[in-house]
Amino acid sequence: MITTLYNAFLACNGVCTDSRACQAGNLFVCLKGENFDGNAFAEKAVELGAKYVLTSRKDLLITDESVNRLIGESTLRQAQGPETESAKRLNDSTTKQIGQSPYIYVEDTLAALQQLAAHHRQVLGTPIVGITGTNGKTTTKELVSAVLAKKYNVLYTLGNFNNHIGVPLTLLRLTKQHNMAVIEMGANHPGEIAFLANIVMPDAGLITNVGKAHLAGFGSFEGVKKTKAELYGNLKSRGKTVFIDADSPYLTKMWEKVKVRSAELGVRSEEYGSDATLPVNGKVISCTPFVNISLNIDGQNYTVNSQLIGSYNVSNMLSAACVGHYFGVPAHLIAEALSQYTPQNNRSQLTKTARNTLIIDAYNANPTSMEAALRNFALIETANKAVILGDMFELGDDSAAEHQKVVQQVEQLGITEAYLLGENFGKTQGVGTRFASTPAFKQWLAENPLSGKTLLIKGSNSMKLTTLVEEL
Numbered sequence: 322m323i324t325t326l327y328n329a330f331l332a333c334n335g336v337c338t339d340s341r342a343c344q345a346g347n348l349f350v351c352l353k354g355e356n357f358d359g360n361a362f363a364e365k366a367v368e369l370g371a372k373y374v375l376t377s378r379k380d381l382l383i384t385d386e387s388v389n390r391l392i393g394e395s396t397l398r399q400a401q402g403p404e405t406e407s408a409k410r411l412n413d414s415t416t417k418q419i420g421q422s423p424y425i426y427v428e429d430t431l432a433a434l435q436q437l438a439a440h441h442r443q444v445l446g447t448p449i450v451g452i453t454g455t456n457g458k459t460t461t462k463e464l465v466s467a468v469l470a471k472k473y474n475v476l477y478t479l480g481n482f483n484n485h486i487g488v489p490l491t492l493l494r495l496t497k498q499h500n501m502a503v504i505e506m507g508a509n510h511p512g513e514i515a516f517l518a519n520i521v522m523p524d525a526g527l528i529t530n531v532g533k534a535h536l537a538g539f540g541s542f543e544g545v546k547k548t549k550a551e552l553y554g555n556l557k558s559r560g561k562t563v564f565i566d567a568d569s570p571y572l573t574k575m576w577e578k579v580k581v582r583s584a585e586l587g588v589r590s591e592e593y594g595s596d597a598t599l600p601v602n603g604k605v606i607s608c609t610p611f612v613n614i615s616l617n618i619d620g621q622n623y624t625v626n627s628q629l630i631g632s633y634n635v636s637n638m639l640s641a642a643c644v645g646h647y648f649g650v651p652a653h654l655i656a657e658a659l660s661q662y663t664p665q666n667n668r669s670q671l672t673k674t675a676r677n678t679l680i681i682d683a684y685n686a687n688p689t690s691m692e693a694a695l696r697n698f699a700l701i702e703t704a705n706k707a708v709i710l711g712d713m714f715e716l717g718d719d720s721a722a723e724h725q726k727v728v729q730q731v732e733q734l735g736i737t738e739a740y741l742l743g744e745n746f747g748k749t750q751g752v753g754t755r756f757a758s759t760p761a762f763k764q765w766l767a768e769n770p771l772s773g774k775t776l777l778i779k780g781s782n783s784m785k786l787t788t789l790v791e792e793l
Contacts, residue, residue, distance in 0.1 A: 375434070445497065456689055459481060616659070686713045
């Protein structure tokens with residue numbers, strides 16, 4: 322099946338999973354979810370000009386066996402570990418291409434999409450850097466891409482297309498014109514990084530950090546570390562390169578566990594951190610509020626005046642410098658790329674309104690990122706500081722305790738003006754004015770406008786804290 326499916330893909334000008342965005346010449350993949358079924362839009366996709374449609378609807382096939390052409394079974398093999406249920410279903414399915422029909426039938430369209438992406442990646446053989454971690458994945462991915470773009474034509478993950486659907490779609494955007502790729506991989510359950518890494522097969526990779534996030538899915542912080550370390554395991558098993566933040570005790574211990582099991586591979590590693598003996602190292606010069614660092618690459622010093630807010634971004638910048646150094650980007654161009662990078666997507670963005678200065682970090686939130694953001698905010702030397710914090714989600718049984726810890730940290734840092742939004746923060750005790758929801762706070766702001774403030778806005782994306790900007 323993979324040969325026929327891949328030939329169909331090559332005959333198309335792109336892959337689409339949303340019929341509303343389907344364009345003439347696309348390969349439309351009918352995916353299923355809890356609240357949707359792309360198969361219902363298979364015929365509409367053809368009407369819109371899709372060249373081929375990957376579907377699990379048998380009724381779209383011509384039943385005359387004299388017309389049907391059996392093209393065989395397909396397999397989606399994992400480089401390591403047990404075969405997934407979706408792969409087993411795909412292995413058992415029979416794909417039929419009906420003459421010139423645009424419909425290609427498989428039992429599991431998602432597994433077929435993943436297989437197609439893995440095959441395409443192997444055919445092109447493009448060097449790939451894989452990135453995962455609890456916090457900073459997207460910023461690091463963009464920084465690494467900006468640095469590598471100084472020398473290479475780079476494909477990188479757009480937005481947060483970092484899951485079991487987004488990663489395959491990103492890989493299928495690869496062309497022969499790209500000579501490097503940077504792929505972000507996310508997870509909220511054990512085994513997901515191993516699964517994605519088996520599709521991506523990165524040539525090098527890094528874990529930004531590990532922290533308390535998605536605890537409901539991982540079960541514990543140990544579950545987080547074990548899952549993220551699956552990237553190390555994949556790279557080590559294939560003799561590839563791992564980049565390590567030498568200042569992170571968690572990452573170095575995770576690395577050592579993998580290293581002991583496969584030391585005979587002799588895998589090369591590149592380290593970065595504050596230690597001046599490392600090939601890439603650096604230190605903070607100032608953080609008021611933009612981070613300026615002294616960057617040292619092979620003994621040469623460069624000053625990087627970044628457009629990033631938060632000392633926690635230093636490791637993200639150093640990791641990008643380390644990757645660039647390993648892949649031969651000239652040191653002065655690495656420093657230039659880091660200085661030129663502008664954050665987007667509500668990640669550590671500085672916005673000035675007519676009345677206030679806003680530090681918006683509202684794309685997502687977990688206990689680790691919340692602690693880092695508050696600690697950095699406390700270091701900023703400015704008057705009239707206040708915080709607007711929204712609920713953190715997917716923390717399971719730890720939710721109440723982790724929200725209370727945030728409130729305690731606010732008190733310990735001496736932040737006296739705090740607005741706490743959401744049901745979880747509503748159950749906490751201590752400093753702050755509490756509101757049941759973001760709309761409730763917006764209504765209060767309409768009658769009690771804030772002016773002359775420097776505000777940290779931090780919370781989970783589903784709290785929609787960015788909608789507050791118009792009121793501030």
